[in-house]
Amino acid sequence: MERVREHLIGVLVALLPSILFSQSPATVPGRSAEHYAGIVTEVELRQHLEVLASDAYQGRDTGKEGQKMAARYIREHFISSGIPPIENAPKGTVVEGYYQPFELIEEISGSISITHKETELLFLKELLYFNESIKEDRSVKELVYLGDGSSIGDVQGAVGKVGLVKEPGTKDPMALMGALRKLGESAKGTGVDVLLVTTDRMEELVEKVGHYVSGSRMRLPVKGEAMEGGGGMQMILVSQDAMDDLLGKKPMRKLTRKKVGSTVMVDFVIRAKASANKVLSENVLGFIEGSDKKDELIVITAHYDHIGVENGEVYNGADDDGSGTVAIMMIAKAFAEAKKAGDGPRRSVLVMPVSGEEKGLLGSRYYSEHPIFPLENTVANLNIDMIGRTDSAHNGANPYVYIIGSDRLSSDLHVINEQANESSTKLVLDYTFNDRKDPNRFYYRSDHYNFARKGVPAIFYFSGVHEDYHQPSDTVDKIQYDLLHQRALLVFHTAWLLANTEERIVVDGDVE
Ligand SMILES: [Zn+2]
Incomplete structure (x- = not known):
C-alpha cells in the first residue's frame, strides 16, 4: 500500500511539477528559511556596500588593486561567516583557498601605425581598426588591388600580401562593422593577411565608432596562445588623403581603371608596438557543502568588479554591481549559519562573486570553461546584477524586481522562484525583459548567461538601468536599501528551495 501511494505521488509529481513545488519552504526539515532569512x-548590506563602493576601492577595475582589495574583503567575510576554503579542487582546475584565479589578455588599442617617408599615420586620425592581429613591423612594397570588393572572389594566390579595397558603402556608420566583417571574410579567400580599406569619411567614422575601439579590451587567452600571439586578418581603414599619399603618382581615383587582382607598387612600413599585457584576476568562492544531496550544486553569482577610475573620477559602482555582491555575501552567511545550526542545505551552494564582468562576462566565462564542480551536477544559477535602485518604469510603483531567464531552460525554476516570492517577499515580478524580443538583450548581458549557454537553468535578478548607470554618480547614497534587502531575500528563498526540494528541477527548454 505504501509503495503504491509513493508511486502515485511520483507520477503526479512528474506530470505536474508545480504541484511538487507548492509545498511551502516550511516543510524543509529544521528551522524555516524564514528564520535564516533574518x-x-x-x-x-549597507555596511558592506559602504566599504566596497567607497573611493578607496577605486572602482574595482578588473586586475587592478581595487578589485584585489574587494576580493580580500569578500574572502574575509566568508572566513568570518565560518565558510571553509575549498579543498581538493578537481583535476584541471586551480583553486587557491577562496579564489579561482584566472589570466586575461589586455589589448591596448592604437598599437598599429603606418610610416611613409617622414610622416606617421595614427590610430583615430588617419587610421581606424577594430582588431590588432599583426604584432611585427611589416615593410610593404606592393599592394593587391581589390577594387570596391564586389569581385574579390575572383582573386586568388595573394598569400601573405597586403590588399587594397574601397570602403563598402554603408550609410550608417554602425552598419560598417558588419559590412567590414563580410569584406574580411571574402578577402580571406584571396590569401591577403592585411587589408587596407580606404574611406573618404574618416572623421565621421572616428566620431561615431571610435570610442568603441579606443582604450583597452580584455579577453580570455585562447588555448596555448603565446602573449605575442595574434594571427588572423588585419583590417585597417585608411583615410582617402593619407592613402593617396601612400600611393604616390597613382592615387585611388586613377586605380579604378586597374584590373582587380593587379599589383600596385608602394613603399611604406606598417608598425606594430607591443599591445598586450597579461592581467590576473580572480573569482571568489564561498562554498557551503550540502548534506544528503551534496553532489548537486546551486551557484549564486554577482560580479564584484566595476569599471575603475577614468580622468581621476572613481566609478564606485554601488548599484553595478556592489548591490548584487553584498546581497550574495549575506546569502552565503545565511546558508553558513543554517549549516552551523544543523539546518544546512541538502544540495551544495556555491556563492561566487565573479570578476571581469564589465570586460565581457570573463570571470563567469572562465568558470563555465573550468568549472570547479561539474556543470552536469549544477542544478541552477541565480545571478544578481544591479538590484539597488528603481528605474523610470517603476517610479512610485510597488516594490518590484525584473526576472530574466527563469523559464528559458526550466519550467520548474520559474515556478520555484514565483513560489519563493509568494511565500516571502511578495515583490512584483516584472518579466518585461524576459521577452525574447527584448531589444536590450539583457538575457545575454550578465554572468548567468555563461551558465545558461551550457544548459544550466538560470535567473537574472535586476532592477533596471538608471541615469547613473556606468557613471561616477552610481554611489551608495542613491541605493534604496529596503528594496535591495527585499530583492536579496527573494534570491535567498529561491536558493533555499532549489537546494532543499526532493527532486532536482527539470531541464525542459533549449539552450539559446
Ligand atoms: Zn556594468
Whole structure:
C-alpha cells in the first residue's frame, strides 16, 4: 500500500511539477528559511556596500588593486561567516583557498601605425581598426588591388600580401562593422593577411565608432596562445588623403581603371608596438557543502568588479554591481549559519562573486570553461546584477524586481522562484525583459548567461538601468536599501528551495 501511494505521488509529481513545488519552504526539515532569512539584514548590506563602493576601492577595475582589495574583503567575510576554503579542487582546475584565479589578455588599442617617408599615420586620425592581429613591423612594397570588393572572389594566390579595397558603402556608420566583417571574410579567400580599406569619411567614422575601439579590451587567452600571439586578418581603414599619399603618382581615383587582382607598387612600413599585457584576476568562492544531496550544486553569482577610475573620477559602482555582491555575501552567511545550526542545505551552494564582468562576462566565462564542480551536477544559477535602485518604469510603483531567464531552460525554476516570492517577499515580478524580443538583450548581458549557454537553468535578478548607470554618480547614497534587502531575500528563498526540494528541477527548454 505504501509503495503504491509513493508511486502515485511520483507520477503526479512528474506530470505536474508545480504541484511538487507548492509545498511551502516550511516543510524543509529544521528551522524555516524564514528564520535564516533574518540573517540577511538591511544594516549589514549597507555596511558592506559602504566599504566596497567607497573611493578607496577605486572602482574595482578588473586586475587592478581595487578589485584585489574587494576580493580580500569578500574572502574575509566568508572566513568570518565560518565558510571553509575549498579543498581538493578537481583535476584541471586551480583553486587557491577562496579564489579561482584566472589570466586575461589586455589589448591596448592604437598599437598599429603606418610610416611613409617622414610622416606617421595614427590610430583615430588617419587610421581606424577594430582588431590588432599583426604584432611585427611589416615593410610593404606592393599592394593587391581589390577594387570596391564586389569581385574579390575572383582573386586568388595573394598569400601573405597586403590588399587594397574601397570602403563598402554603408550609410550608417554602425552598419560598417558588419559590412567590414563580410569584406574580411571574402578577402580571406584571396590569401591577403592585411587589408587596407580606404574611406573618404574618416572623421565621421572616428566620431561615431571610435570610442568603441579606443582604450583597452580584455579577453580570455585562447588555448596555448603565446602573449605575442595574434594571427588572423588585419583590417585597417585608411583615410582617402593619407592613402593617396601612400600611393604616390597613382592615387585611388586613377586605380579604378586597374584590373582587380593587379599589383600596385608602394613603399611604406606598417608598425606594430607591443599591445598586450597579461592581467590576473580572480573569482571568489564561498562554498557551503550540502548534506544528503551534496553532489548537486546551486551557484549564486554577482560580479564584484566595476569599471575603475577614468580622468581621476572613481566609478564606485554601488548599484553595478556592489548591490548584487553584498546581497550574495549575506546569502552565503545565511546558508553558513543554517549549516552551523544543523539546518544546512541538502544540495551544495556555491556563492561566487565573479570578476571581469564589465570586460565581457570573463570571470563567469572562465568558470563555465573550468568549472570547479561539474556543470552536469549544477542544478541552477541565480545571478544578481544591479538590484539597488528603481528605474523610470517603476517610479512610485510597488516594490518590484525584473526576472530574466527563469523559464528559458526550466519550467520548474520559474515556478520555484514565483513560489519563493509568494511565500516571502511578495515583490512584483516584472518579466518585461524576459521577452525574447527584448531589444536590450539583457538575457545575454550578465554572468548567468555563461551558465545558461551550457544548459544550466538560470535567473537574472535586476532592477533596471538608471541615469547613473556606468557613471561616477552610481554611489551608495542613491541605493534604496529596503528594496535591495527585499530583492536579496527573494534570491535567498529561491536558493533555499532549489537546494532543499526532493527532486532536482527539470531541464525542459533549449539552450539559446
Ligand atoms: Zn556594468
